[in-house]
Amino acid sequence: MRPSQILSIYSWKPLEHDYFFSQFISNLEFNHLESLNFETDDSHILMSMLSKIKSLSRLFSLTITHRHDYIDLSDIYRIILALPVLKYYKFTTNKPYLSVLLPVASNKRMNNIEHLVMNHHCTFEDLSMITSYTPKLRRLYFINEKESNNLIPENIYPILLCNLTHLTIGDYYKNFNEFEIFLSQLNLNLNVLSITVQSQDITYLNATRWEEFILKYLPQLEKFYFQYSEKIHNEYEYPIKSRQLNQFSSSFWIKRQWVTKISFDNEYITHLIRPYRETWFVDFSFTQLTLLYYPDEFGGITTVDCRRILNTIHIYHLEIRDEKIFAGLLIEMINFLPKLDSLKIHALSFNQSGSLSINELNTLCSIGNTCQITKIYLEKMIDIEEVYLLMKLCPCMTYLKVGYINKNKIKLILRNILKKINHKRISQLHSLCFHVPAIDDKIVNQLEELINNENLLFNFTIKRVFDNIHLKWT
Structure with a gap:
């Protein structure tokens, strides 16, 4: 294939002073190339x-990925902002806090970039300079990972991005x-906003401010x-007031179908807001708690963290991915969640004797009188x-949904199961x-006959x- 016939190049390993590099640099016939994606560790090659x-x-x-070497x-x-037809540009570097010093663009120096991904630290001042060259920008991603002094609006050149609809920080x-100061100065018509916050400013959890x-x-x-x-510390007092998360279930959030989720893992409690996606438990107004990992014993710092969250927030859906x-x-956790309406777990395990302890049985009996869970998804029985x-x-x-049989x-x-329902007179389950997997209509007919x-x-x-059997009765 001649270089003039190549439309796209993707280099899956860092470029060196090798055959491809020398051919690309010396060859003048890549005149039809439309897409280029490469990585390099060498600033001279770049x-x-x-x-x-x-x-x-x-x-x-x-798309350029540059690592292990400082560069201006x-x-x-x-160079990039002077390319006449470029529409998509992504630059990634692992070198922190590199500034971009450019003059403000004149009308003659503007380009056609519509999608800009700056996968590196970028100050608001840098951003204002760069985007002065990109009036056609529709999608923008940047990282602001350096804690700095208070933002001074006068230092930011006015950013006019009338076409910007997607912003990710x-x-x-x-x-x-x-x-607030930064976004209020942009005068944007955003359809999509995504932000990952590393600040410990709890104002971010103030639904009214949002x-x-x-x-x-x-x-x-x-x-x-x-x-x-927020990082989990081995302390009994925390700066974040999780009770504020209840405010995210007001009519404002329900109308827009933006749902609140809380996720636990070994190190962090993560608060999430996402657009509603159809789920097996349906209701998008619920606050969801996801537990990514839990130790064998429910004690120590884990108990403190859970009680801190669960006693202050109305959790309606619990998902345990362990x-x-x-x-x-599970019994003890549900005891913390009186408002719980739906539960999803991968699988249950019992102790070596295959039965619950006396204390667990007593807790189970007490929960049975107050538990409000109506929907359960057991992924593997x-x-x-x-x-x-x-x-x-x-x-x-x-x-009740069982994920694999x-x-x-x-x-x-x-x-x-049906005999147990009839024997125990479980009237609510219907x-x-x-x-x-591999179920067919013949087996379904046999179940109906049974x-x-x-x-x-x-x-x-x-x-x-498909591979799901649905049984309903009145």
């Missing part, structure tokens, strides 16, 4: 590549007041992505006793869903949707 890129008159997309970002952006360290800010400066905002992480959760631990425990733990359950065992499992022949249910419907 500048040589940029000198060549200046001659590519059809280059629409450029001003020289790079001076990663690793943002400034406080909420500075964030409502006022969005209504005033971002009235056209359709999608809002927000992430605020491979297995001990049944006694190892033993049918898991389902029986969930039935006892959640007497208000109306819907072998098609050769579905008859026995369904019979046992919908089951089983994921059965239910009728043994009088397990009367007014019911059963159907297959």
Whole structure:
């Protein structure tokens, strides 16, 4: 293939002084190249590549990754912003706090970039200089990872980005007041805003401030992505008032279908706001708690962290992603969550004796009188006793989904569950869903015959949707 026939180049390893580099630099026939993606650790190679890129008159997309060497970002952006037809540009470097020193663009020096990804630290002053060259910008991503002095609006050149609809700010360290000042000066018509906050300013968790800010400066905002992480310390007092998160369930947030989630792992409590996506538990107005990992014992700092969150926030959906959760631990956790409406777990495990302790049984009996959980999703059932425990733990359950069942065992499992429902007179439960790989209509018909022949249910419907069996009754 001749160089003139190449439209796109992607280099999957860092460029060196090798054959490809020498051919690219010396060859003048890449005149149809439209997309270029490369990585280099050598600043001399990078500048040589940029000198060549200046001659590519059809280059629409450029992605550069540069590591392990300091480089003058001003020289790079001076070349890039002069490319006449470039529409997409992404630059990544792991060198922190590099400034971009450019003059403000004149009308004659503006370019056609529509999507700009600055995957490196960028001050607001740098940003104002760079975007003065990009009036057609539609999507912008930048990182502001350096804690600095208070923002001075007079130092920021006015940013006029009338076409900008998507703004993403990663690793943002400034406080909420500075964030407000910055965005309020942009006069944007954003449809999508995404921000990952690293600041410890708890004002970011003030729903009222967000409502006022969005209504005033971002009235056209359709999608809002927000992430605020706080590190777990071995202390009993914390600076963040998690009670504020209850404010994110007001009519303002429900109307826009922006949902609140809380995620635990070993080191951080992460507060998330995301646009609603259809889920198995349906209600987008719920606050969700996701536990990414839990130790075998529910004690020490974990107990402190959980109680701090769970006693101050109304949690309605709980998702535990650990491979297995001990049944006694689940019982204790649900005891902390009186408002819980839906529960998703991967699998349950019991102790070596296969039964609960006396204390756990007492807790289970007390929870049974107050538990409000109506929907449960058990991703993997190892033993049918898991389902029986969930039935006892959640007497208000109306819907149960089991994520994986072998098609050769579905008859026995369904019979046992329905018999348990009838024997215990579990009146609330009226919908089951089983994921059965390779299920077919023949097996569904056999299940229907089983239910009728043994009088397990009367007014019911059963159907297959792909590999899922849906059973409903009244």
